[in-house]
Every structure is written in C-alpha cells, then in structure tokens.
C-alpha cells in the first residue's frame with residue numbers, strides 16, 4: 001500500500017507553522033509562513049495552501065499522497081462545521097476555513113479546531129497524556145489557555161465555545177480582565193499575573209532577595225519569585241504560595257466538573273516542574289470533591305512544548 005501523509009498546522013497571528021507526518025506518527029518536516037491581519041481571509045487561505053504544498057515538498061512527500069490536513073486556529077472554532085465562528089484579532093467571522101482550504105488543495109480533507117484545544121489533543125495523543133483517555137491541558141502564558149479532552153476527543157461544546165477555562169471566575173468582583181469581566185482565572189494564574197504580583201511584592205518588600213535576582217522591575221520574569229522562594233526569601237515564598245493557591249483552585253473547579261485522569265500543565269511557568277506541581281498536587285488532591293474515589297489525580301508537565309499544537313493538528317488530520 002502506498003504511504004499516506006498528513007499535515008498539521010498551528011495557525012497564529014504572526015505565523016502559521018506546519019508539520020508533515022506519515023501515518024505512523026513520524027515527524028518528517030516543518031515549515032512556516034508569515035500571517036497578518038492585513039492580508040485578509042482569502043490571501044491567508046491561499047498562503048496556508050502554499051504552506052501545505054511546501055512542507056510536503058520539503059519532506060519529500062508527493063502531494064498526491066496527502067491524506068488529510070488539520071488546523072489549530074485562534075478564536076472560537078466550530079470543528080464539526082469546519083468553521084471559524086469568530087477570530088476577533090483577525091476580524092474573521094463565520095468563515096468556512098476547512099472547506100475553503102480543502103478547495104485550494106484539490107479536495108484533500110481538512111479538519112479544524114481551536115488552537116488551545118488542538119494543543120490539548122496533541123498532548124493527549126502524543127505527549128504527556130498518552131496514558132490517559134481524559135485529560136485537560138492548561139497553558140500558563142500571557143493568558144491561561146485550556147483544552148478539554150474526554151474519551152480521546154476534544155470537548156468543544158456548542159459551536160466550539162467550551163474549554164475557555166482562563167475566563168472562569170475565581171474571584172467575584174476581582175481583577176479586571178480584557179474579556180470585559182472581573183476575577184477571571186487567567187488574572188491570577190497566568191505568567192502575566194505572576195509577573196504583576198512579583199513586582200508588587202518587590203515594591204512592598206524593599207529588602208526582599210528578589211531585588212538581587214532582578215535589580216530593576218524590567219528584569220522580573222516568571223522565575224524571579226520562584227528562585228528567591230527556593231533561597232528562603234519570605235516575600236517570594238508568600239507570592240509563590242498565593243500563585244499556587246489560585247492555580248490549584250482553578251484546577252479544582254475543572255476537575256470537579258470533568259474529573260479527568262490528568263491535568264497537564266504547560267507554558268513557561270511549568271518549567272518550575274515539581275517545585276510548582278508538588279504543592280498543587282497536594283492542594284488539589286486534598287480538596288477534591290470526589291472523596292469516595294481515592295485514585296489521585298495526576299498533575300503533570302506538558303511534554304511537547306511549542307509543538308503541541310502541530311501534533312494536535314496532525315491528530316485532527318488523521319481523523320479528517
């Protein structure tokens with residue numbers, strides 16, 4: 001039987017990254033194309049088609065052997081309908097991305113999902129969540145991204161609107177969020193929130209060891225408070241403790257709703273490894289509602305890094 005090939009695309013506001021895979025999951029080649037809001041929808045679709053062809057060529061795969069394409073796209077994505085319901089940053093509304101790209105590719109099947117959902121599917125199928133049928137990926141970055149995988153499939157909800165855990169309320173009337181509401185999870189558990197709180201703690205504690213690690217506020221990063229906390233600095237330890245509490249409470253909300261076998265934590269902050277996750281495991285497993293079920297929830301680090309979205313899009317393509 002002739003070999004079959006698949007392309008997974010991670011679409012973003014600055015670039016689209018594509019990976020070429022064979023049906024056995026071998027990652028054969030990678031390519032990128034720039035994206036920009038000013039290009040408009042039609043040009044972006046053409047560029048994506050060009051990207052698919054170029055990554056096939058780069059990996060030595062005949063275009064005629066291409067069996068499916070998957071895309072993880074920003075915005076609210078209705079995977080079942082193959083539609084971008086809305087991608088606010090690019091001004092896209094109700095775009096039939098799957099069929100429009102498929103038409104540019106001579107009818108090769110195309111499947112799409114939200115980018116965070118695709119990353120969660122990538123980790124679930126090929127990364128940290130391989131052992132589990134039910135897992136949730138939480139990515140701690142500028143915001144908090146999340147994707148829910150139940151029974152090996154993305155839980156998209158009505159018109160793809162589910163899995164926006166970054167905007168569940170953790171503090172009623174709390175810190176304002178760009179989404180227009182207050183007290184969202186990402187205002188407490190994102191890397192941005194961690195930086196904000198680290199700087200505040202430094203100004204409240206001029207004698208803190210954090211000033212030695214970051215002599216000016218511009219030098220503060222996601223590691224500053226963790227490094228100082230490990231050295232025994234009280235203000236940093238307090239900050240880390242608070243961060244862990246909010247992260248754990250958000251995880252608890254998700255687990256009490258969906259009870260996955262694993263929570264997978266990605267993004268820069270997850271680089272703290274067990275120093276971050278061990279207290280989160282303790283907190284979550286102590287407070288988990290399902291008291292009758294003594295099988296502890298696994299809380300683990302993501303394994304695929306920035307490639308999770310491409311792997312997830314490949315998983316979508318296999319299903320196309």
Ligand SMILES: [Zn+2]
Nearest residue numbers: 167177179184
């Ligand atoms: Zn919000």
